[in-house]
Amino acid sequence: MDKVNRFIQFNDESVETRKLLLYERIAQALSNTPYMKVTERQLIEYQPKEATLAISVFWRHRTEEVTNLGRLSDIYLLSAGFYRQFDLTAWRTFTTDIKPHSYPKLARQLLMLLEEFRMMESIQKSRAGTQRAFKVRRDIYAEFHRDRLLSNAQRGFLADALINQLYLDIHIGMTSSPHDVFDRLPIDRVRQVAQRIFETETTSQSASLAFQIIALVEEFLTGDIVLPLYTFGEAFEDGKPMKQSSKAMESEEQGESDVKETIEEEFRTWHRETEEEKGMHLEFDLQHGTEGASDASDSKPGNEDAEVQSFGTGRSEGNEKEIGAQPEIEQQQDQSVEPTLQAGSDYGHAHTQVTFKVMEVANKTDTSSLSTLSAWRINHLPIVRALVTEMKKRLERKRQYKRENLTKGRLSSKLTTMLTDERPKPFYRKQAPSPELDAVFGLLVDGSASMIDKLAETKEAVVLFHDVLRELNVTHEIASYYEDTFEASKEQQPNFFEVMHSFDENRVDSGPAIMNFEAHEDNRDGFAIRWMANQLGNRPEHHKFLLVFSDGEPSAFGYDRNGIIDTAEAVWETEKRGISVVHLFLSSQQPTEDQRELFATMFGNKTASSDSVEEFASQTLRILRKLLAIAVQ
Structure with missing residues (x-):
């Protein structure tokens, strides 16, 4: 659906999908975890259930270099540092021991501060290339803590100010006197204890230092931490997973306690359990003759002598006329619908709860639609003929093209090179005949509700696309995609693909099926692109193109926040498989600069737009001409 024109423009933060995907690849490489995801949150944190690392928004609105290096420092810390070196057993013991104390939040923040250093x-000792990013991190955060120290001191947040002071002492050094707000604290002794961080090698030793600092300041403080700076240890604090599989519960009942010692082990356990639970959940096996007592209180034993009181109808291979034959149209519809399938994690992390059906659109329509279809084709006939003739001429030139100066092949009539050249190449070879284009096209049409006001123009553009490829005998598939908003829930998001023309119907006229295209509810672009990419990936053709006709950004259940990133990732994955993805923005008015930037974010430089609905067909023809020219080369 079209959601690009937001009302609150000042709060419309752009999503840097390409950079986020780059950070994701770096995190996966450093952690050796190919399923690792990266997102952006208020503070850096781990999300083990989603196998996600969160970098901080702290680095936004700075220079491009500082933003990049700052985010990289977050990635280094989370994927190359805490991921393997943070001792979860020591952390859980520490959080249990500090509960009786008066300031447990301060104790946690202290430990995380020490562990961060x-x-x-x-990391810098083992990976020298990270030093530049960590230098920027140290300098920017030092400036931040100086400002926060003054602010917290003025407001009387003594515990928060202590964290600010200790960060500066550890990372910058005790080059200046502490703030006057610490006059009541044994601050010199605290700073000396904190300097022992240079000697620590384990989480347990850092925890010991944190305890010593708490013991020194506990009786002088008046309140706990108000504005925490570290949160990423909370996901592992109690040691209990948020959800357990049946296998894990059985192991726990048998006394097989599997305590995870590192964050890496925690992540891999979550991933393993998620993999075990995914699958084709909506495909059921029919079981006959199941034994067991009935739950019904009014159940009766069977009686073989009882008379039949009613007849039921159903599909079978028997005589349909005797029991009530199914109408022919209903049979065709049933045959065209595939079973409901579960997407799982094969279609991207954002679509694990998606179910989908693939349905064939009936290739027949009413008289009025057929009349409109005929009028469109009469209008398109000259440009279709011109494009087809142009492509056929290019194919003929390619067939007759002769490659010369070869070391083997047919002997050329120009033999003077045998005398003049030191290494003569007097042979040539004709290009292999190319009677047809070695290309395949997949077209995805946005079936969301926002397409209602431009249905006719979209159908005309799709008909033109279909007619050109059919005349050139180029294999192609056309499908619309949408999500059922009213049935979508957290546990299940039903999606549908309505196929108007399939790869197997090469020369079939699917114009009537295209005229049956209708708008529905939401659109899940990343999922649809991966689905069509799988169809194209199995094709034998050399050139593969995937076109997406849509009128706005992705919008579906739980897909608003990560839809743009997921779509960009789907495009990146598809391009990596050798399939070119091209996007056409269908709009009734000229796109704004924000809209152009948004589509460039998702589709790169392979996106086009039309200034009005009347130009859909001409833009489609222009794109098609360029792609066919690539296939002819």
């Missing part, structure tokens, strides 16, 4: 030092 230990991780930074460890």
Whole structure:
């Protein structure tokens, strides 16, 4: 659906999908975890259930270099540091021991502050290339803590100010006197204890330092931390997973406690359980003769002598006329509908709860639609003929093209090179005949509700696309995609593909089926692109093209926040498979600069737009001409 023209423009943060995908690849490489995802949150954190690392929004609205290096420092810390070196057993013991204390939040923040420094030092020793990013991190955060120290001191947030002071002491050094707000605290002793962080090598040792600092300041503080700076340890604090599979529960009942010692082990356990639970959940096996007592209180034993009181109808291979034959149209519809399938994680992390059906659109329509279809084709006939003739001429030139100066092949009539050249190449070879284009096209048409006001123009553009490829005998498939908003829930999001023309119907006229295209509810673009990419990936043709006709950004259940990123990732994955993805923005008015940037974010430089609905067909023809020219080369 079209959601690009947002009302609150000042809050419309752009999503840097390409950079986010790059950070994701770096995190996967450093952690050796190919399923790792990266997102952006208020503070850096781990989300083990979703196998996700979150970098901080702290680095936004800075220079491009600082933003990039700052985000990289988050990635280094999370994927190369805490991921393997943070001792979860020591952390859980620490959080249990501090509960009786008066300031548990301060204790947690202290431990994370000390561990952050230990991780930074460890990573820089093993990976010298990270030093530049960590230098930027240290400088920017030092400036941040200086400002926060003054602010917290003025407001009387003594515990928060202590964290700010200790960060500066550890990372910058005790080059200046502490703030006057610490006059009541044994601050010199605290700073000396904090300097022992240079000698720590484990999480347990950092925890010991945190306990010593708490013991020194506990009786002088008046309140706990108000504005925490670290949250990523909370996901592993109690050691209990948020959800357990039946296998894990059985192991726990048998006394087989599997305590995870590192964040890596926690992530892999979550991933393993998720993989075990995914599958074709909506495909059921019919079981006959199941034994067991009935739950019904009014059940009666069977009686073979009882008379038949009613007849039921159903599909069978028997005589349909005797029991009530199914109408022919209803049979055709039933045959065209595939079973409901579960997407799982094969179609992207954002679509694990998606179910989908693939349906064939009936290739017949009413008289009025046929009349409109005929009028369109009469209008398109000259341009279709011109494009087909142009492509056939290019194919003929390619067939007759002769490659010369070869070391083997047919002997050329120009033999003077045998005398003049030191290494003569007097042979040539004709190009292999190319009677047909070695290409295949897949067209996805947005079936969301926002397409209602431009249905006729979209159908005309799709008909033109279909007629050109049919005349050139180029294999193609056309399908609309949408999500059922009213049936979508957290547990299940039903999606549908309505196929108007399939790869197997090469020369079939599917114009009537295209005229039956209708608008429905939402659109899940990343999922649809992966689905069509799988269809194209199995094709033998050399040139593969995937076209997407849509009128706005993705919008579906739970898909608003990550739809743009997921679509960009789907396009990147598809391009990596050798399939070119091209996008046409269908709009009734000229696109704005924000809209152009949005589609460039999702589809790169392979996106086009039309200034009005009347130009859909001409833009489609222009795109098709360029892609066919590529296939002819």
